[in-house]
Amino acid sequence: MAIVLDKSHRWRVVAAHLGLIAFISLCMFPFLMILSISLRPGNFAVGSLIPDQISFEHWKLALGISYQAEDGSLVTPPFPVLLWLWNSIKVALISAFIAVLLSTTAAYAFARMKFRGKKHWMTALLLMQMFPTVLALIAIFSIFDYLGSYVKVLGVDSHWALILAYAGGIALHVWTIKGYYDTIPVEIEEAAVVDGATHWQAFKYVLLPMAKPILMVVFLLAFIGAIIEYPVASVLLHQEANLTLAVGSKLFLYEQKYLWGDFAAAAILSGMPITLVFVLSQRWMVGGLTAGGVKG
Amino acid sequence: MAGLVLKGIKKSYGDVQTLHGIDLEIQDGEFIVFVGPSGCGKSTLLRSIAGLEEISAGELYIGKKRVNDEPPSKRGVAMVFQSYALYPHMSVHENMAFSLKLAGASKEETNAAVDRAAKILQIEPLLDRKPKALSGGQRQRVAIGRAIVRKPDVFLFDEPLSNLDASLRVQMRVELSKLHGELKSTMIYVTHDQVEAMTLANRIVVLSAGRIEQVGAPLELYHRPANLFVAGFIGSPKMNFVSGQLIAADEKLAQIKLKSGAVVKAAVDARRLKPGAAVTFGVRPEHASIDVEPGDSTMAGKIQVVERLGDTTYFYLEVAGSETSFIVRAPGDKHAKVGENIVVGLPLQRCYVFDEKGQACPVTW
Numbered sequence: 001m002a003i004v005l006d007k008s009h010r011w012r013v014v015a016a017h018l019g020l021i022a023f024i025s026l027c028m029f030p031f032l033m034i035l036s037i038s039l040r041p042g043n044f045a046v047g048s049l050i051p052d053q054i055s056f057e058h059w060k061l062a063l064g065i066s067y068q069a070e071d072g073s074l075v076t077p078p079f080p081v082l083l084w085l086w087n088s089i090k091v092a093l094i095s096a097f098i099a100v101l102l103s104t105t106a107a108y109a110f111a112r113m114k115f116r117g118k119k120h121w122m123t124a125l126l127l128m129q130m131f132p133t134v135l136a137l138i139a140i141f142s143i144f145d146y147l148g149s150y151v152k153v154l155g156v157d158s159h160w161a162l163i164l165a166y167a168g169g170i171a172l173h174v175w176t177i178k179g180y181y182d183t184i185p186v187e188i189e190e191a192a193v194v195d196g197a198t199h200w201q202a203f204k205y206v207l208l209p210m211a212k213p214i215l216m217v218v219f220l221l222a223f224i225g226a227i228i229e230y231p232v233a234s235v236l237l238h239q240e241a242n243l244t245l246a247v248g249s250k251l252f253l254y255e256q257k258y259l260w261g262d263f264a265a266a267a268i269l270s271g272m273p274i275t276l277v278f279v280l281s282q283r284w285m286v287g288g289l290t291a292g293g294v295k296g
Numbered sequence: 297m298a299g300l301v302l303k304g305i306k307k308s309y310g311d312v313q314t315l316h317g318i319d320l321e322i323q324d325g326e327f328i329v330f331v332g333p334s335g336c337g338k339s340t341l342l343r344s345i346a347g348l349e350e351i352s353a354g355e356l357y358i359g360k361k362r363v364n365d366e367p368p369s370k371r372g373v374a375m376v377f378q379s380y381a382l383y384p385h386m387s388v389h390e391n392m393a394f395s396l397k398l399a400g401a402s403k404e405e406t407n408a409a410v411d412r413a414a415k416i417l418q419i420e421p422l423l424d425r426k427p428k429a430l431s432g433g434q435r436q437r438v439a440i441g442r443a444i445v446r447k448p449d450v451f452l453f454d455e456p457l458s459n460l461d462a463s464l465r466v467q468m469r470v471e472l473s474k475l476h477g478e479l480k481s482t483m484i485y486v487t488h489d490q491v492e493a494m495t496l497a498n499r500i501v502v503l504s505a506g507r508i509e510q511v512g513a514p515l516e517l518y519h520r521p522a523n524l525f526v527a528g529f530i531g532s533p534k535m536n537f538v539s540g541q542l543i544a545a546d547e548k549l550a551q552i553k554l555k556s557g558a559v560v561k562a563a564v565d566a567r568r569l570k571p572g573a574a575v576t577f578g579v580r581p582e583h584a585s586i587d588v589e590p591g592d593s594t595m596a597g598k599i600q601v602v603e604r605l606g607d608t609t610y611f612y613l614e615v616a617g618s619e620t621s622f623i624v625r626a627p628g629d630k631h632a633k634v635g636e637n638i639v640v641g642l643p644l645q646r647c648y649v650f651d652e653k654g655q656a657c658p659v660t661w
Contacts, residue, residue, distance in 0.1 A: 187381035190348050191439075195395035195446070196369035205394070209385040293384035293427060294377075 038264035045260045062265035078259075081266050083241060084248035089273050091159050091233075091244060092226035095166035099222040100215055103170040107177035108203055112186070122175070129171035134231050140165055141235045157238050165236065166226050173218045180214040181207065185294045210293075216284040224274050245270040298359035298372065298449035298482060299324040300345070305354035307340055307506075314340050316506045317354065322484070327476050330486045331493040331529070332503035338486045339454055341503070345484065346375050346452050358450060369398075371450075374443035378455040380435045382427040388414075388438050389423040395446045413444040416478065417471075433464045440472075444479070453485040457492065469495055490530050494518070502526050524654035527578055533610065535578045535648070538595075539617045542566055542573045542649070548660050550649050552577050555617025558595040562647035564657040578648040581610065581623040586630070588641035597622055599636050604628065613640070 032049060040047060041055035060067045061077045069075050109115075110122055133140075141156065144165070148155015155161060184207065192202040208215075227246065234247045243251075245266060252263035300322040307315040314337045322328050330338040343349040345356065347368035356363055363371045374395075383391050389410055396406040414420045417437045427435055436456060443451055453472075457465045473496055476483055487493055493500045494514045502509040502517065502525070510522040514530075521527035527535045540554040550566035552575060553559050560577060569575065588594055597613030600621055607628045612621035624640055632638055649657045 185379060185381065187377045187379050188383060191375065191377060191381040191442070192383070192394070193348070194346055194368045194373065194375045195442070196398045197394075201398060206383055293382050294379035 034264045034267055037260055038268055040261060043257075043259045043261045045258070058261040058265040061262050062269055078262070079248060079251055080241065081245070081248070081269065084243050084245040084266075085269055085273070087159065087242065088227050088244040088246065088270065091162050091166070092223045092273070095163045095226045096219050096222035098163065098167040099170050099173055100219050102167060103173035103177055103218060104208070104211070104215060105203075106170070106174045107181055108207065110174065111178045111181035112189070122178075125171040125174060129169060133169070137231055137235050140232060144236060156236055157242055159237075159242065162233055162236050162244075165232050166222075166229065169225070170222075173222065176218055176221075177211070177214055180211055184210055188293050213285045216281045220278060220281055223277050227270060227274055299326075300450065300482065300484075301355075301357040302345075303355040303357075305341070305344060305356060306352045307337070307344055307349060308352045313352075314506050315344070315352075318508060320501060320508065320511065322482060325480050325482055327483045327485065327496055327498045328501060329493040329497035329499075330484065330501050330503055331488065331490055332509075333529070334488055335505075336503045337506040338488075338503050342375075342452055342454055342484060342486045345371075345450075346373050347371050348375075372448055373450045373452055374446045374448035375452040375454065376436075376439045376443050376456045378458055380427075380439045380459070382435060382438055382442075384427050387424050387426055388419065388430070388441075391427070391438055392442045392445045395442070409445045409447075410441075413441040416444060416475065417441050432460055433468065436460060436468060440475070444475075449482065451479075451481055451483040453483065455487055456485075458487070458489070465492075472496060490532065494530070500530075502529060504529075520656075520659060521648065522656055524576060524578075524650045524656075527648060527650070527656065531580055533581050533623045535580050536584070536615075536618060536622045537650075538577045538615060538622065540575055540577050542569050542571055542575050544571055545569060549644070550657065552649060554595060556595060556615065560593045560595065560642050560647065561644045562649050563645045563661045564647070564649045564659050566649050566657040569651055569657070574652050576650040576654070578650060579642050579646060581625045583643060583646035584622075584624045585641040585643065586611070586624055586626050586632075586638055588639055590639050593642045593644055594639050595642065596637055596639050597624075599632055599634050599638060602632065602634060611638070613638070 036047070036049050036051055037045065038058050039054050039056070040051040041053055041057060057067050057069075057075070061075070062081045064077050064080070064082050066074055066076045110118060144154065144161045145156050147161070148158070152158075153160050154164060188210075189202040189206055192206045193199075197205065227244075229244075230246045230250075233244045234250075237243050237247060240248070240251075249263055249266040249270070252259040252266065300320075302318050302320040302322075305315055305318040306313065318341060330341060332338050340349060344351050345358075347363070347366065351364055358371055358373070368375075383394065386394065392410045392413060393406045396409060401409075410423070411420070414423060417440060419434065419437050419441060422430060422434060422438070427438065430438065436459075439456070456472075457468050460468060469492060472485075476496075485492075485496060497514055499511060499513055500517055501511050504525050510517060510526045512520075517526055517530045521530060521535075524537070528537070538554050540552040540560075543551040543553050543559065545551070545566035547565055547567065548563065550562050550564050551559060552562065554577060562577065566575070590596070595615065597615040599611050600614050601612040603610040603612070605628070609626045609628055609630050611624045611626060611632060613624060615622040622640070626632075645661045648659065651657065
């Protein structure tokens with residue numbers, strides 16, 4: 001840092017920092033609020049950000065532990081929150097895995113192969129995904145209802161049905177991965193082909209290892225998408241034991257009584273797997289994997 | 297080891313035709329260089345031989361086998377790319393072993409082949425490194441090593457040196473020449489650099505706009521260019537061209553009147569042209585001489601630019617009938633100033649005459 005700076009520079013730095021701090025506070029506030037609600041005794045949506053009294057009653061319920069209320073009665077967990085969490089993780093992991101599998105191969109075809117109408121197919125894929133899923137809810141329900149009468153495991157109230165529904169939403173991922181493939185010089189695969197590789201081997205041994213970072217990004221996006229998805233899951237899953245956390249948490253908020261505290265604890269819980277997967281996947285999300293392959 | 301036969305190879309992308317029927321026979325063990333300006337189709341031709349591009353029409357034989365419809369891996373070729381195209385996630389050893397791994401070779405066999413190639417190219421200490429930890433020259437060696445390991449019948453080089461800096465390029469050029477001597481395989485080398493072509497090739501194929509202009513040994517192309525294009529492409533600085541008119545022609549000699557009015561002679565057989573026909577007169581900078589008295593086969597020019605390279609000096613002259621400067625090579629210490637008029641001698645055995653279509657009249661010496 002040897003650039004000569006203007007005298008007014010210092011004040012601009014201060015102003016920029018103040019602006020950034022204000023913006024971060026704005027972003028953090030909802031999260032802190034929910035954390036505060038989950039630690040506050042009773043079920044109140046409003047109150048001070050820093051609770052006067054800390055209570056773990058909501059967390060106990062969320063983690064499936066009963067507790068003794070002040071009046072001496074035993075409060076048992078109303079819903080199987082941990083089971084829902086497990087359902088969410090299971091569905092998200094499998095559907096993210098399938099999404100990556102399908103979108104890498106589809107993107108390879110779009111990026112490297114020549115076929116008629118390639119451009120139009122790409123656009124069509126994206127356009128179709130532009131309509132909100134909510135619009136297709138009835139269709140999705142009736143498709144799986146119908147499927148269920150032939151293949152039980154793909155019927156309504158089955159996780160596999162939900163996974164299949166999620167795996168259909170890969171158009172954006174295909175675009176993302178294709179964009180990344182386009183930045184990888186095609187000569188590297190041509191070299192592999194001259195070396196005796198088939199299309200599939202060139203893809204598997206040469207292109208895929210170089211595309212790791214984008215695959216992780218897509219996996220993460222698909223995973224997050226599945227964890228936080230509400231509409232499709234709410235239509236396809238009915239029994240309490242089958243619900244995902246996003247759908248199940250809604251049960252805390254019924255008309256007569258809004259259990260804000262329990263809801264907040266469950267909400268934070270649903271963020272855990274996302275955080276965990278993100279931290280784990282970060283070691284693969286590094287740049288420079290293609291460095292040195294070709295003259296830069 | 298195999299020779300190649302190309303019969304009427306054509307290549308088109310949609311309506312655009314890039315190769316217009318290439319006929320060529322390449323002997324086993326020959327070092328052939330395809331040379332031409334960018335966009336002349338030389339890389340397309342190489343990629344067609346490799347099988348990375350389909351041939352639109354014509355036939356390609358490698359050895360005795362027709363390979364039009366064979367995939368690259370079954371053609372017995374190995375290719376070195378301009379951009380190296382190494383596998384960035386693999387070590388040097390893995391890069392070189394990749395083809396053998398795909399072919400299902402045993403570990404001992406693979407290691408022996410890799411070690412042999414590494415030894416030839418002197419990259420043994422680098423085997424465990426990743427490509428990004430290598431310099432440009434080292435990467436190019438690895439790319440060549442990857443080709444050697446396959447023991448191909450034909451090596452294909454696609455401008456392999458053009459990404460290297462000038463001094464490294466000269467060094468690698470010499471090594472490639474040695475490599476050809478050692479391996480004695482057929483090598484096809486694409487470049488736009490006529491110096492590489494001249495120094496490396498057994499035979500040069502000059503291409504322009506998807507057609508072969510001339511095929512021949514380096515010195516043959518230098519001394520007996522078939523047309524204006526080859527004459528201008530081979531040699532550096534390029535040949536000087538001056539437009540003029542044929543006055544007289546017999547079986548040994550042609551007399552040409554240049555635009556400036558000077559009459560010059562060339563040892564060519566121009567009898568197929570009528571006297572009075574428009575011709576282009578050509579002479580290389582290194583063959584034109586200065587320090588001559590005005591007289592037969594001389595012409596005058598005004599110095600525009602003087603370039604001093606130490607051992608030689610180039611004078612750029614303004615000459616009537618020449619679109620660009622007329623370049624003359626002189627000894628390094630030759631004195632002459634910009635703006636001076638000098639007289640240039642044109643030795644008749646070093647002069648060429650091209651007809652209106654650019655075809656050379658056969659030289660008679």
